[in-house]
Amino acid sequence: MPAIDNLPARTRFATATEPDPTFRLAPHNVEAEQALLGAILVNNDAFDRISDFLKAEHFSEELHRRIFDVAAQLIRAGKLASPITLKTFLGEHDLGGVTVPQYLARLAAEATTIINAEDYGRTIHDLALRRDLILIGEDIVNAAYDAPVGNSPREQIEEAERKLYSVAETGRYEGGFQRFSEALTIAVDMAAKAYERDGKLSGIATGFKDLDAKMGGLQASDLVIVAGRPGMGKTALATNIAFNVARNYQFRSKPDGTAETVNGGVVGFFSLEMSAEQLATRIIAEQAAVASYKIRRGDISEPEFHRIVEAAREMQTIPFYIDQSGGLSIAQLAARARRLKRQRGLDVLVIDYLQLLGGSKTRSDSRVQEVTEITTGLKALAKDLNVPVIALSQLSRQVENRDDKRPQLSDLRESGSIEQDADVVLFVFREEYYLNNRQPREGSEEFIAWQADMERAHGKAEIIIGKQRHGPTGTIELAFEAEMTRFANLAPEESLPERY
Template identity: 35%
Template sequence: MDAPLRSMPHSIEAEQSVIGSMIVDKTSIAEAMEVLKTEDFYKDSHKAIFNAILDLYQKDIAVDIITLTEHLKSTDKLEAAGGITYISELSGSVISTANVQSYIKIVSDKSILRKLIRASTKIIEESYNNQDDVLRTMDLAEKEIFNLSNGKSTSDFEPMSVVLERGFLEIERLFNNKGETTGVPSGFRDLDMKTSGFQKGDMVLIAARPSMGKTTFALNLAEHAALRAGKSVAIFSLEMSKEQLAYKLLCSQAHVDMLKLRTGNLDDKDWENIAKASGPLASAKIFIDDTAGMSVMEMRSKCRRLKIEQGIDLVLIDYLQLMSGSKGGSESRQQEVSEISRSIKALAKEMQCPVIALSQLSRAPEQRTDHRPMLSDLRESGSIEQDADLVMFLYRDEYYDKETEDKNIGECIIAKQRNGPTGTVKLAWLGQFSKFGNLDVIHQE
């Protein structure tokens, strides 16, 4: 005999108590809005009523039986909501709103259980149907549970009115805070003026030939984000060890010559500077992983765990070409790099933070009279150029021309910016301290 079908977890009584409390008490509306979404209700009529209450509340219209039923009539949803009699019963059944928080929690918990069941079903189906790619199945399982633990479900269609309403609120906030850096600040004034910081969900590419200071520049960004802006930064170093990065950060923060640090040839002033710098660095939310040859799936898994435990505001990858793809059977390295690039962009969207990936350029700039990198130098690197929201090249003329007038000057060339201008920002190069610094000169391309 077949086992009876079980209904999904729900509590009609708790849903009725929440809706009833929202009708009779404005405070309950605010409390419910903070926790619940429309899809958290099991019964369709409750979804319709909840939506109508939110509409009235957001338009600053008092919520009662009359305004609610009239609003549902005007949107042709009164019947779907159960009719006037049912709405009256909901409000009339509420003796006190004192326990509304408990009812909200019950509704939320039941909703999470339903989502967990759906996610588990999806994982089971994937496990049966995709037995040749265990890593992919594990990644899917982890992503489903991660999204649930972060209170986030898969994105779905939204009407333009809802998207625009959210957009206008953000535009209004920016208008009231003119000049504010909206993303994670770089610490370089002229660069932030062009980019307004590194934005959530963006893939940022920093590319250069060897010895231009890519790692130094990236660590300067991490240092400023963590120490000055209080951000949580994850660094994946596939080339240098954790200790090497720590030394570079220490030299930058303490203004101590890297050679003196490596040889132990430090004077009393150096020790004093190191002591002052080590405290803030030790307490900074900078997390370093130096696993060699890491795959994108491994990186995503580690980011998910770190986000739950510490939060993540910025991810740095040094560098992209040292990563391995999730599929061992790529026809070419170019295809593998393209897959890695697309996965990094997906990581930025999933973590809802900027991901900065460093990239080594080919010898193409060496063949030109002007050795400054160009976007065309990325063409051999798969789809990196297309996937990146912001592409920056680092260049130091002094590396090629010892007699140049631009001694100790680096250029950060913004070659592509999806939502902003391109151009070149000049920076001071303080190589002995593993550091770039601000300059007041901007050369517009």
């Protein structure tokens, strides 16, 4: 039989004289827990200092969790939490010869002062986060060893990111009230930056002057819904805005070495419907002013080819990132967006389109509840990343049943939560699309009136601002070139040459 010293370290048993070097206790601080609980039992005001970030599950000892939970319930009910009032709710526990009333009395006798309560609370909270990180690490290792055949490593990575993000969210305790003067300082800084920025906008310029004038640009943490019926140009508007933002990107280096966006921005584009190649073809067509069907067929002239090459060369240098994965859940999308911001930076996020996202796999609710989860998740993501999120959305068919086809908020498909969670709702409407589909017989009176309507509507699109939390609603007109799927600023009527 081999000697213990000759055995591999991982298979060696610990002896009474040789403790196992691989065994480590999870980080905890029983003394801090006892001191904080004692402070609460002596002076219930100590609870108010830690109640907004500390929970019972943050305590490492089961009895301490129970004491904190019962004390919290009593204090929130307006009652006194003391060793005498608590003992009737805790039952019997084996404390090594010490009864529960005796243990509560000892906690109160060795209590810290109320001044130190918050510091002890943060210590307990931080140690709980460390234990959560250890558990996540163990889960990652175990899942990697025992992964089923159908579970890809990428899915495991996204699940790990989701868990880490959940810990990061629960790990925040900087919430609560702030002085109004702090909010005023932020507001004045925003106004100063708007004054310095091109176009005098508080947000990121879309590249469309009339739209920027109404919205002040794309605002950080806003959820912007771009909605319309098929064929209206939703994707074209989103790609136009995204390209304009990425093309205008300028940054400056901060003292810590990180980059700060000065103008434009880094764009992330989730193309759930089209492939990256299809999306790139559309953007090249827009920027090179060459019809996309000509590019696909190769039916282009030499000047058009040179314009395509120039457009492609410019596109290679701009911070525009495309994810063409289909069937993403809101959790997967959020994980990838956070990863992009961490690795490359992110100033604007675009999703084409909302109805192609999925909710939680475990949910068996209706599609309406699933869309509610998606829109709530997108709004939370916009606030978490502090960037505008532009999500495209389909409209219901009831638009087609009206004489006036202009969309309304009630036409948003599948859920009222889209309207509720959105900060801005933009509808894309092209009257020319509907007029084309109802051409009357040539030579008739209706045909003459139709021609006049077509001339008035040709090459124009309406962007209807149906909702805006921090600005006016209304309608603006843009030029629209259908062959190139390109929007552009519309020249004002007074700037056009006189008509004959």
